[in-house]
Amino acid sequence: MADRGSPACVGCAPGTGPCGGKGMETLRSGVWITNPVAVQVLGICSALAVTNRLENSLVMGVALVFVGVGTNLFVSLLRNVTPRRIRMIAEVAIIATFVIVFDQILKAYYWEMSKQLGPYVGLIITNCIIMGRAEAFALSNRPLVSMVDGLGNGLGYAVVLAIIGFFRELVGTGSILGHQVLLSEWYTPNQLAVLAPGAFVALGFLIAIFNALTRANQTDEMGSQ
Amino acid sequence: MKKGSLYAVFYAATLGIICALALTAVDGFTASRKAANARAEEVRNILTVLDVGFDSAATSSELLAVYERDVRTESRGELTFYTYEHPEVGKLSSVRFDGPGLWGPIEGLLCLREDMTTIHAVSFYRHEETPGLGGEISSDAFQDQFRGVSILGPSGVPGVGVVGDGADEPNEVDAISGATMTCDKVEEMLNRIIEEVRAGGGFDG
Amino acid sequence: MRFILGILDTARPMFRPGGRLAPLRPIFDAADGFFFSPATRTVVAPHARDPLDVKRYMSAVIIAIVPCLVAAVHFYGLRVLAMVLVSYAAGGAVEVIFAMVRKEEIQEGFLVTGMIFPLILPPGLPLWMVATGCAFGVLVGKEIFGGTGRNLFNPALVGRVFLALGYPRAMSGAWVEPGTGLLGRVFQYGTDVVTTATPLAAAKGGEWAALPKLLFGNVLGSVGETSAIAVILGGVFLLVIGIANWRIVAATLGAFAVVSLGLHGGDVSIVVWHLLAGSLLFGALFMATDPVTSPMTNAGKWAYGIIIGVVIALIRNLTGYVEGVMFAILLGNVFAPVLDELFVAVHVRRLREEG
Known part of the structure; x- marks a missing residue:
């Protein structure tokens, strides 16, 4: 995991450095230990809806990283001046701004993708992951480590989506990123994979594998103690 | 109490204005491209069904130009x-x-x-x-x-x-x-x- | 028999814990149990409420399916048998792998799934699809939930849904023209696939197949459902010996008939036609009555049957799909545990109030 650290935080001793030494741990828990999709099962709506193609999944992952990092930064910056009573409204306003910015850029420079993703970019506003991280983390942590948290959770979401998208596109159309890799002479695409039920099945398998891996991990750690 | 409410209103208004300004700026920046894309979408269908030859990788503005011409x-x-x-x-x-x-x-x-x-x-x-x-x-x-x-x-x-x-x-x-x-x-x-x-x-x- | 016993006894030590082939023990046990009754008896069965154990239940269902199988071979040729073999091989492989991982015995429930699955498929379906579908059904429909007795959905139907949504083209265009005459296609392999409409699909366009054809089965359709007489024969056998629950069958067919009657403005002949066409009878008699995936309480059984019957009637008459038995039974499966819970709670409350 050591190679995934944000440069600013690699090698910080506990309690020192810009992230207070929590950078690596924060990133690791976002991507792996408390992965928003595979462990907390949040953000499922979009994870199921856009993963019929790998490209869509990747763009959606980028969107979540962008919105997550931006939102966490600003929520954290404003955490001491935001009145508690209206903090949720403030968070939603910040999230919505970032989401709309991303959506507009997509519409202007990546029209085909914008059409494919349809309403799901806009729906990031209601994505539990973003709102949850802003509430649970950015509101009580310093800006830089909050950004790392947004990055970790965004990446955690992106990785899961990419895996599901990869397999759904491969099984459902025999191609990867639009390039035919399984020849149609001997491979009949299974269209279930690109339909909504296929997303449920794929996500179910992924969570099962994730659980099996983390469980093996835990027993290892217990054994070594 | 009253002071707190006033501050909250002021805060919300400021945040709202800043967000609105940011969005307006982005919208202004991307407006022409978005409109061209939406128009090109329609135009592409029409050009295809009319068998007007066009480069499939053409940009939105090129497609519109072909459409206007033919x-x-x-x-x-x-x-x-x-x-x-x-x-x-x-x-x-x-x-x-x-x-x-x-x-x-x-x-x-x-x-x-x-x-x-x-x-x-x-x-x-x-x-x-x-x-x-x-x-x-x-x-x-x-x-x-x-x-x-x-x-x-x-x-x-x-x-x-x-x-x-x-x-x-x-x-x-x-x-x-x-x-x-x-x-x-x-x-x-x-x-x-x-x-x-x-x-x-x-x-x- | 003594010869087989000899082989098994020589091999036995190798499969004991610690033996060289210990991981393959489920296979050995299955072979052992198939030929000889085991010395140890199963204490915990999925359903210990009646004297029928799982094995006897399985044998009864397989006997009941024989008429359908005979009719299928008659109309669609020997390929049907190949489909059964492939289905057993693919599903059996998944079953064996899971038995090995869990270090449990191979569960006999699979004998029924592997037999019913090919019977609910179009007779011209490529064999690899039969294999994939059966493997998926056993894996996702059963093993993931913990094996026979713990599954929420009928595994054969899960496999069929997988194929119907995954390969819609193959599943709706792999019908085989039924053989005619005394011998039908008994001596043919039967691969000449036609893409004309099944009776239910044709009925949507206003062409109604003749009733005797539906009864005998020389119409297009899935392997086992084609002959209404064969299905009824096997079904009545199951009802008489008490394996299939008559409440579920009565509720399914009754609810279907009532709703169809309403939708067709009281035209009885259309309703009778609909009762005999498609996979309604096969589904109601063989699949809805699966004891694992249907409710335990009698009230629950009625409600479950009614849900299935109503949904079939609605799908057949009001949607773009021509047949709705598969979706209806799976939907009924979803409600089965909830219905049990509901009616048990109602019953308990009534007892409390009386006492």
């Missing part, structure tokens, strides 16, 4: 036709149609040759039919069947047929096996637009 719009009766002088087959007229499919609305373009009775091309560019079955209406294999098909039956009755038991009349094409319902709906909406074309002055042009 395609004319004509209003005949209630309908708007998009026309193009095709160098080989002569004047082509295309018209939009839509109707309910099996699961959702279907939209398409019907393109007729100069005689206004021979179909040059049909395209279903928007639908929500079952992938692999009814969804095949937007496949080239299905759409290409319509090339050269007459909109008049053998006895001169207007209308086309999407039939399951082998197309043997000049106004018939083969249905998609397993998608009888979708094909029936498609036939219905094609016949409605054909009727409108014939009634709505499609012949006085």
Whole structure:
């Protein structure tokens, strides 16, 4: 995991450095230990809806990283001046701004993708992951480590989506990123994979594998103690 | 208490204004490209059905330029036709149609040759039919069947047929096996637009 | 028999814990149990409420299916048997792998799934699809939930849904023209696939197949459902010996008939036709009555049957699908545990109020 650290935080001793030494741990828990999709099962709506193609999944992952990092930064910056009573409204306003910015850029420079993703970019506003991280983390942590948290959770979401998208596109159309890799002479695409039920099945398998891996991990750690 | 409320209102207003300004700026920055993209989307469908040659990797503005150069719009009766002088087959007229499919609305373009009775091309560019079955209406294999098909039956009755038991009349094409319902709906909406074309002055042009 | 016993006894030590082939023990146990009754008896069965154990239940269902199988071979040729073999091989492989991972015995429930699965498929379906579908059904429909007795859905139907949504084209265009005459296609392999409409699909276009044809089965359709007489024969056998629950069958067919009657404006002949067409009878008699995936309480059984019957009638008459038995039974499966819970709670409350 050591190679995934944000440069600013690699090698910080506990309690020192810009992230207070929590950078690596924060990133690791976002991507792996408390992965928003595979462990907390949040953000499922979009994870199921856009993963019929790998490209869509990747763009959606980028969107979540962008919105997550931006939102966490600003929520954290404003955490001491935001009145508690209206903090949720403030968070939603910040999230919505970032989401709309991303959506507009997509519409202007990546029209085909914008059409494919349809309403799901806009729906990031209601994505539990973003709102949850802003509430649970950015509101009580310093800006830089909050950004790392947004990055970790965004990446955690992106990785899961990419895996599901990869397999759904491969099984459902025999191609990867639009390039035919399984020849149609001997491979009949299974269209279930690109339909909504296929997303449920794929996500179910992924969570099962994730659980099996983390469980093996835990027993290892217990054994070594 | 009162002071806290005032501060909250002030804070919310400031945050709102900042967000609004940011969004306005981004919108202004991307507006022209977005509009061009949306227009190019329509234009691409029309150019395709009219067989106007264009580079498939063309940008939105290039597509619009091709459209402005080659395609004319004509209003005949209630309908708007998009026309193009095709160098080989002569004047082509295309018209939009839509109707309910099996699961959702279907939209398409019907393109007729100069005689206004021979179909040059049909395209279903928007639908929500079952992938692999009814969804095949937007496949080239299905759409290409319509090339050269007459909109008049053998006895001169207007209308086309999407039939399951082998197309043997000049106004018939083969249905998609397993998608009888979708094909029936498609036939219905094609016949409605054909009727409108014939009634709505499609012949006085 | 003594010869087989000899082989098994020589091999036995190798499969004992610690033996060289210990991981393959489920296979050995299955072979052992198939030929000889085991010395140890199963204490915990999925359903210990009646004297029928799982094995006897399985044998009864397989006997009941024989008429359908005979009719299927008659109309569609020997390929049907190949489909059964492939289905057993693919599903059995998944079953064996899971038994090995869990270090449990191979569960006999699979014998029924592997037999019913090919019977609910179009007779011209490519064999690899039969294999994939069966493997998926056993894996996702059963093993993931913990094996026979713990599954929520009927595994054969899960496999069929997988194929119907995954390969819609193959599944709706792999019908085989039924053989005619006394011998039908008994001596043919039967691969000439036709894409014409099944009776139910044709009925949507206003062509009604003749009733005797539906009864005998020389119409297009899935392998096992084609002959109404064969299905009824096997079904009545199951009802008489008490394996299939008559309440579920009565509720399914009754609810279907009532709703169809309403939708067709009281035209009895259309309703009778609908009762005999498609996979309604096969589904109601063989699949809805699966004891694992249907409710335990009698009230629950009625409600479950009614849900299935109503949904079939609605799908057949009001949607783009021509047949709705598969979706209806799976939907009924979803409600089965909830219905049990509901009716048990109602019953308990009533007892409390009385006492």
